[in-house]
Amino acid sequence: xxxxxxxxxxxxxxxxxxFFGDVLTVAGRAVxxxxxxxxxxxxxxxxxxxxxxVNTGSLTNLAESAGGVSDFKAFQxxxxxxxxxxxxxxxxxxxxxxxxxxxxxxxxxxxxxxxxLLGLMVADFVLVLTLGAVVTIMGILVGIRFAxxxxxxxxxxxxxxLWGLAFTGFPYAIALKTGNPAAVQSSFLLFFPFAFxxxxxxxxxxxxxxxxxxxxxxxxxxxLEGLRxxxxxxxxxxxxGKALLAIGLLGVVSFGLAFxxxxxxxxxxx
Amino acid sequence: xTGAKEAGAIVARGLQRRFGDNVAVAGVDLTVTDGxxxxxxxxxxxxxSTCIRxxxxxxxxxxxxxxxAGRHVVEEAGNVRLEIGVALQEAALDPQQTGRELLTLQxxxxxxxxxxxxxxxGQIVGFIDLGDAFDDRLNTYSGGMKRRLDLAAALVHNxxxxxxxxxxxxxDPISRNKVWEEIRYLNQGLGMTVFLTTQYLEExxxxxxxxxxxxxxxxxxxxxxxxxxxxxxxxxIVARVANPAQAAAAVRSVQLVDVVEEADGEIRIGTTDGxxxxxxVAVALAEQGIDVTNLALRTPTLDDVFVSxxxxxxxx
Numbered sequence: 001x002x003x004x005x006x007x008x009x010x011x012x013x014x015x016x017x018x019f020f021g022d023v024l025t026v027a028g029r030a031v032x033x034x035x036x037x038x039x040x041x042x043x044x045x046x047x048x049x050x051x052x053x054v055n056t057g058s059l060t061n062l063a064e065s066a067g068g069v070s071d072f073k074a075f076q077x078x079x080x081x082x083x084x085x086x087x088x089x090x091x092x093x094x095x096x097x098x099x100x101x102x103x104x105x106x107x108x109x110x111x112x113x114x115x116x117l118l119g120l121m122v123a124d125f126v127l128v129l130t131l132g133a134v135v136t137i138m139g140i141l142v143g144i145r146f147a148x149x150x151x152x153x154x155x156x157x158x159x160x161x162l163w164g165l166a167f168t169g170f171p172y173a174i175a176l177k178t179g180n181p182a183a184v185q186s187s188f189l190l191f192f193p194f195a196f197x198x199x200x201x202x203x204x205x206x207x208x209x210x211x212x213x214x215x216x217x218x219x220x221x222x223x224l225e226g227l228r229x230x231x232x233x234x235x236x237x238x239x240x241g242k243a244l245l246a247i248g249l250l251g252v253v254s255f256g257l258a259f260x261x262x263x264x265x266x267x268x269x270x
Numbered sequence: 271x272t273g274a275k276e277a278g279a280i281v282a283r284g285l286q287r288r289f290g291d292n293v294a295v296a297g298v299d300l301t302v303t304d305g306x307x308x309x310x311x312x313x314x315x316x317x318x319s320t321c322i323r324x325x326x327x328x329x330x331x332x333x334x335x336x337x338x339a340g341r342h343v344v345e346e347a348g349n350v351r352l353e354i355g356v357a358l359q360e361a362a363l364d365p366q367q368t369g370r371e372l373l374t375l376q377x378x379x380x381x382x383x384x385x386x387x388x389x390x391x392g393q394i395v396g397f398i399d400l401g402d403a404f405d406d407r408l409n410t411y412s413g414g415m416k417r418r419l420d421l422a423a424a425l426v427h428n429x430x431x432x433x434x435x436x437x438x439x440x441x442d443p444i445s446r447n448k449v450w451e452e453i454r455y456l457n458q459g460l461g462m463t464v465f466l467t468t469q470y471l472e473e474x475x476x477x478x479x480x481x482x483x484x485x486x487x488x489x490x491x492x493x494x495x496x497x498x499x500x501x502x503x504x505x506x507i508v509a510r511v512a513n514p515a516q517a518a519a520a521v522r523s524v525q526l527v528d529v530v531e532e533a534d535g536e537i538r539i540g541t542t543d544g545x546x547x548x549x550x551v552a553v554a555l556a557e558q559g560i561d562v563t564n565l566a567l568r569t570p571t572l573d574d575v576f577v578s579x580x581x582x583x584x585x586x
Binding site for chain 1: 328347348351353356360362364366381389390407423428
């Protein structure tokens, strides 16, 4: 190396990049990885589409005649969105990083620690928004119309994606706590009570006793009411507000867990 | 945690780490001066990696202090991170990225501008010799390629102190030589201080200005390889025998014998004059009726040093 290039090299020294720069760097890597792991995305689309057609195919007549639902397809689209986005996260990739030692490589850099998680969540938001859009387009293709028009479609997508984002804290907490791929895989079990102990198939009022009680405590119930309002009724702010509040509460719990476990993982005591 | 700062690229004072009841590192003192290659030698489980994880801010010491580039590893961890480059055991890479993407990301995390990253990649890419594979995903790389890229990732930001945890474990001899050349260039050409752990005596001998031998969490010896070898005598006579204990007893009283060590199936005799001693040793063994399958004279290796300080051989 010549004297001049050595001098130029000397000027290039490490410096802290700043919080937003770090988040963008981590997010950039995660987003770039998304299309490279189609095996992680395709099932996330098959499940909601499958359930949408099975549910509408089997239950439409029943629900519309006896359940008091005017348009069962529109009634089911929010369920499909929730099936598509709930539990989607980069937690598997995070566990792989921990196992491979790449996470340590990141920890040795001056990166701001919360950026390690927030960057992944930015990528998650991009992904759940995309999945939600695909499912919504499918809904529109089968004839669902939004009472709130094009702005409603966007609001519908964003609320669905926010729900997906709020849920990511759980798998991340499990990933960071255990560093174990099997534990992260089993975090999908959380999806079942949230997705099924609710008004997924019939309105809350039509649910039987204990199930109705469970549904009243399930944030998904309020999320579904808000999303259904946007499709079927219009800008019913009380329902939409409750949906956002449910997302916010879930987010506080799940992000709280995730960032507490992150703190444990990145402390020098780990 | 307190303690006065001391001069040196790496300074450890009473550095300790416990995991529950298990003491992984039991009070290590060492000083690595600027521009030195320091080899940290020890068998698996000796505490090498635990030491490196404490010095690179990944692990908090249970006791003692350490400074790297003049910064305390716990109290000034952020500043330490700006100064060091680290390649951990088993290349820590993301298989989904390409070599170029990985180095670019690494550069960003160290706050380099796009132009600086490009310039650094330009300087490093020839050096790590990946050719066209640099733009391929890492899941297509061989072990040697991964290790070289891992080393490059540790260098993007021009660190002043480079930590390498077993940089050549698992590599074939050709790849190993290549990594050795690179380490020498970084040290001699760029003046980087290098702290490397290894379980290969040959590697420490080849590269290190000074060697620290760690065993069961204790630093048992430290010095230049030649100095350490001198300490155990200038020459070594090795006799392969069926009963080392009996053979050792037979030669211990022979004149010129400085030290006798028993090892698995052989004895090693340290002496200042091997040429003069070899026939008296042969006679002494023959007189006791000991069956000798091989008798050889050689200069000591770090292996001998290791045995002399730990009573065990490094088993790789």
